[in-house]
Amino acid sequence: MFLDTAIIHCKAGNGGNGVVSWRREKFIPKGGPDGGDGGKGGDIIFEADSSLNTLISFRYTQKFHAEDGQPGEAENRSGRSGKDLIIKVPCGTLIKDAETNNIIDDMVSSGDRFVLLKGGRGGRGNARFANSVRRSPAFSETGELTKERKISLELKVIADVGLIGFPNVGKSTFLSVVSAAKPKIANYHFTTLSPNLGVVTHNGYSFTIADIPGLIEGASEGAGLGHSFLRHTERVRLLLHILDISGSEGRAPEQDYRIIRNELNNYSGILASLPEIVVGNKIDLSQDYKEEILRLNKEFNIGIIPVSCATTEGIDNLLNILTAKLKTIPKQEKLRFSPFVYEDENKSEIKIEKRDHSYYVYGGFIEDLVRGVVVSDPESFRWFQKVLRDKGIMQSLLEKGLKNGDSIVIMDIEFEYIE
Ligand SMILES: Nc1nc2c(ncn2[C@@H]2O[C@H](COP(=O)(O)OP(=O)(O)OP(=O)(O)O)[C@@H](O)[C@H]2O)c(=O)[nH]1
Ligand SMILES: [Mg+2]
Known part of the structure; x- marks a missing residue:
């Protein structure tokens, strides 16, 4: 899972x-x-x-x-x-x-x-x-x-390349052919249920590929395995969009292409604007894939790269194009955000609240301080009062109107102020 x-x-x-x-x-x-x-x-x-x-x-x-x-x-x-x-x-x-x-x-x-x-x-x-x-x-x-x-x-997931496409087009097969990863491959939809990562080394250049579950129409709204997986393509540098160019499942590749692009656009502008390489897979199953590719290239102005993950025909050419392209795209960086930091309890502000003739002091270092005081021990108590003076708390109390005979309450310690 x-x-x-x-x-x-x-x-x-x-x-x-x-x-x-x-x-x-x-x-x-x-x-x-x-x-x-x-x-x-x-x-x-x-x-x-x-x-x-x-x-x-x-x-x-x-x-x-x-x-x-x-x-x-x-x-x-x-x-x-x-x-x-x-x-x-x-x-x-x-x-x-x-x-x-x-x-x-x-x-x-x-x-x-x-x-x-x-x-x-x-x-x-x-x-x-x-x-x-x-x-x-x-x-x-x-x-x-x-x-x-x-x-x-x-x-x-952070990777250089994200594999996207309909279920069963051969994304996991591609990953298994180009890397040492061993994703599950099978002839049914949604074989891949979680992202798989693989490392590819081609002519001395290494990069990572993330294989994600297949996308279907409505994925951006949660259909199929939905957008919980689209988020794993947010942090890639390049999308490798895989089409079944043979139409072996009875769907037209141009329709597939349009639907996936539409889902990316609906999901996020950033995702849709990532560089994309389109792959026409399963050419071994098609007699006329060349005409099909020409037609699609013309319609969408994309340079589809023909491959067969089954016979590995075209894979080397694809890796050449992929590595050349990756070298031109900057590496993934940390997300930009203004970091949120937990306030150091001891540095937080000390608050004073006045109720009738009692002054309640809490927050900051005061609570730790009080736990160390032995009220029955005069030296301990004197030291405690000295800290209150040195840290300016007595001054703040006086500014708030503390008078002779008023009481100061700090957690479970209560004492009378005598001028
Ligand atoms: N003939 C042929 N079959 C292929 C090719 N590539 C993949 N297949 C087959 O297509 C089926 C689906 O392959 P997968 O790699 O599991 O497809 P997928 O895109 O990862 O599918 P999901 O994980 O369900 O999204 C498997 O039976 C593969 O053997 C190819 O180039 N030619
Ligand atoms: Mg798969």
Whole structure:
């Protein structure tokens, strides 16, 4: 089964907590602080891999959580960092934010890597809070918590050449003749149900071909296997349009040509404007294919190239023409988009809301900060208030009208402001 879209849930690892610990020294019940820092959480990384060609694996696994950082340890030992989680996707996969549908990145070339979500920072251990005044800080920082994001993946196969045409005209046969690919070939319609990729090397020049399911009238509106497959021709440099010139199924090749061109036009202007080479296949079945080709060339002003994929007659000539043409068309690039980036939670704005005589503070780094505060420990609480002052939050509160006796509420901590 082919799968070219998927929704997954990704979360970078949380940062590990810093810890509170005291040196063990002979005859001293509580030595100096030696609690280590927490480790950083693992990142979520995407990697393009040319050996993949569907998103099928995402059907079974939808949760991707990178490892959390480990808490710090005594003797100033830092916690281990969480392992990064590398998610492999086929080349041509678009990564989007599923909530807004904004494009975050386009994975084009094999080996390309992209860090989607950064792991949370580790919290600092109590050893880091010691200074000449605060000799035995009994508090530490908690690690940064990360958010789960809903991501949509969309595969748009990237190839140099896209094979298009009615079912049964010989697209897959052509691919099997010119490349090492072994697509299913059979004498019935819709043998090919998912795109096949093949690599062709002709006179030292290599390029890729994507064989897609056959198109029929109405494909642009979803008939047959529909436009879900037309999208896989959006990212090719050239269309190889295959006709059954022998009319072996009773359809006239000119009618086929007209219908397919019409579907391309209906689907997208970009697709319709791609360079096209038209191939007249199955000449082995026709006595008068030459006259047929002359007639069609005149009618549509196209230079149909006669071949037989069954006998391989004309294939070499076609590959010469194809490679010469490809050399004149620029390589496929990344899609153009303005990348969407997840806001770093810690850098996001801090919001203050006033209700009666209470000031609610939330957002930004404040929530991580609060989780590390030990309210019952005066030093911890003093440090917390110092951070509020240093980061300008007290100033903002005063500007909003904070007065003596009002209360400040930050998550589950509430305290009275005394001038
Ligand atoms: N006689 C003859 N038969 C051919 C030629 N090329 C392909 N065929 C036959 O035509 C039938 C269809 O070939 P496929 O390659 O499966 O056609 P397709 O265009 O990929 O078809 P779908 O995947 O259904 O869209 C098979 O029975 C092939 O053996 C040719 O040049 N001459
Ligand atoms: Mg096929």
